Amino acid sequence: MNAPSVATHSLTRKYGSHTALNGVTLKVDPGSVYALVGPNGAGKTTLIQLLMNLQPATSGAAELLGMPSRQIRGAALNHVGYVSGSQSMPDWMTVRAMLDYLRPFYPTWDRLLEAQLMRDFGLSPKPKLKQLSRGMKTKVAFIGALSYRPALLVLDEPFTGLDPLTRDELIQGLLERIGETTLFLSSHDLAEIESLASHVGYLEEGSLLFSEEMTTLSNRFRKIEFAVDPASMPPPTLPPEWMEFERAGSLVRFTHSQFATEEETQAQIERLLPTAGEVAFSPMSLRSIFLTSARAHRSGRAQFDAAAGSISGGKA
């Protein structure tokens, strides 16, 4: 069995008393497209910089392509591509000079692919990088990272600040590489990774809340609505997988984070709320799943307690 393209074990990074990354453990299989999402300041860039050996971990370990991340330097980078929206570039070079300069570093550089990407992205080789827009610079960075066909491509917020057209062009370029290259990308914009990712991890305040396949994630989250007798008494505690539980008059609404089947869920509801009427199940968008998870994480168990209190008090 192939080694995972990316693996972390209790990876932690502290800056003084501030914990930027708190015991993150994840695994990315070869050939997958892993999207690391989370709000600004969640620790996505820190995690990627630890993976790329751009800074040391406080504790824990990480591996890329089976190598400890602290050894990711020199020749090891022949197999790893990296593009970051915040990475500085040699702006004094022209596009051609930049690619000419990079080419000899990589034994596997594919000039045909480079030429194809230049065409696909509509890039001219003549202008200096400092004359290019942010989107055009990102395209150059993509060509510089894709042309040697790396086994792993790490992208840190690659689409931030790009117009939709450029973003689509780049995503298209990535989609064509899927299979031969494992993608590990971070983003705080769910829409830009939804069409791309096969796996997703959600980082919140340095902690990885979940990390799984997109289809699994979509399948286990459901929006649930039903009516109850307004006079009915709620159970003293709610299951932890019932997130954002709220009640408006007789209408009860919550998000089920461990949804398996409608029958099983309906039975659980009837057991806890015997006056419940017909239950409606709605699939959730990725955006809704993340927002629900983030809010639940931030409010913690208090939300559930408050929700339980609202039921007992008949609060809307």
Place this chain on the structure above:
Amino acid sequence: MNQIIHIFRKDTRRCWPEILLSVATIAALICAYPLRWSVLPAPSLGAESDLNMNTALLCTGLAALVVVSWAVLVSRIVHEENLVGNNHFWLTRPYEWKSLLAAKWLFLAVYLYLPLVVAQWLLLDIAGLSSRSAIPGLLFNVLLITGFLVLPLVAVAAITGNFFRMAFALLGAGLVGVGVVVAITLPGYSNGHNNTWNRIVLLATDNLAAPAHSLTSTGHHKQLLFALLFAAVCGAIVLLQYARRQTRVCWLALLALPIAIAMGGMVRAHYALSGQALIDHDYPTVSESAAPIELSPAIDTKNQLTVFRGYNDAETPIAGVGIPLHVSEIAEGTALVIDHQRVTIEAADGFRWSTDVGGIPLERHILPGKRTRDDIYRPRAFFEIPYEIYKRVHTGPVTVRITLAMTQLQAVNSVRVTMPTREVTVPGLGICEVETVGYGAMQCRRALREPEITYVSASGWSNTPCVDPQSSIQLTQVNPWMGLLDREPAEFGIVPIQFVQASYSWPYQNPWGGTAHLCPGAQVTFTQYKFEGRMQVNFTIPDLYLPPENPASNIDHSDGRSL
């Protein structure tokens, strides 16, 4: 190797304006520097001085510009692959750090060292000093420049993010250095010279044990030691930063370097506050009978024991005492240079008082035959004692002990030259020329370092300027020594040419009593000496009565005002 060349070529394309600037600055220095010896003598001393000063300022300014252009060059190539921060594109590319570092050094070798060595060789050639024997010196100078300049610049560039931060760091380091020197020096000056604080300063700066003048100093030997120390620390910083990018650790190491040097000096000062201890370390004591000279008091009607009253720099009343001495002849071929003197006075009641180490030597240098003019010029053991001490001891007989710390030299060869109106090549010394106006001084230029210590004697001293007989310039004695004892093949410098002068000393040491000009046509003998050894000798003068102070000669020693 491919990666080294690849990065080197990229840096060359990137930095060609800075390369041009650096080479142009060095070229300007090559063009301007010969003015220092090729300017025709000006018609008057003032104009000549201005011209010389302007030329010297121009050359110093250009040399400083060369250093600035190097700083810019180093910053550009190091910051091209910036080692500070995590968002530089090269960090995620398959650079081998050893290749990257090698590429940077290749760049420096080609665009900094090569132009420097070529410029130095050209300058030696223009100065008429080039020879194969200069090659070791040039290489040694490259080593010093690496230790004192290039490696520190690379180290600071490696731990800063851009040129302005690098310049700020260098400026800050310079200001801190100046501040520390001022802070420890000013109290020393304001409190007078003979105090503990001043001695700590001297010890910390490693100057106390060194002779009072540079003639027999071996302090320059330490330039290699310090260059190696700087190179070791800065080299370690550069290696660590390129291999591991440990910026914080590197900053600490860089800051620790001057602190360690200062602490070393201060610790040394702490454990050796007695100047005598350091003198004892460098100058083994020999008995009076084994000493190469004998001292005895020689007080007569012409040469009387004198005492005057005055004030020292700290405005403390002092009594200046001058004891005429007879100094014996010394062996042929031997020369003695008195580096330090200490005088101890013991009164009959057991009271004892000593001067500080240093003081005013009775005579800087003693050579065979000089005592033949003892009748008209007699050396004096001169020292200052606090006035209250003088008042206490002058009523009875005292025993005076004079401790002389001396360097003994031995003549190795001698060359006699008739001075032409223009330049003459003196073997072992360089290319020499006598000023025909002004002070009539002799100036020699030489490759890379000062010559071996050389005594200059002439048969054609003139009491008037060789031209311009109307000159009212009052000249004094020529200091006949040139060169240093140091054995290092070069002194640190961008320019590989050293100037030495037969310069002038103070009037009271003038054995001829008037002006002295060395004129073209004079027969000048250059005697080269080698280091023979160092020693300290104690001479005792018993039963000496210090006379009443002489009001006619009372002076304020600090500013020369009469009392």
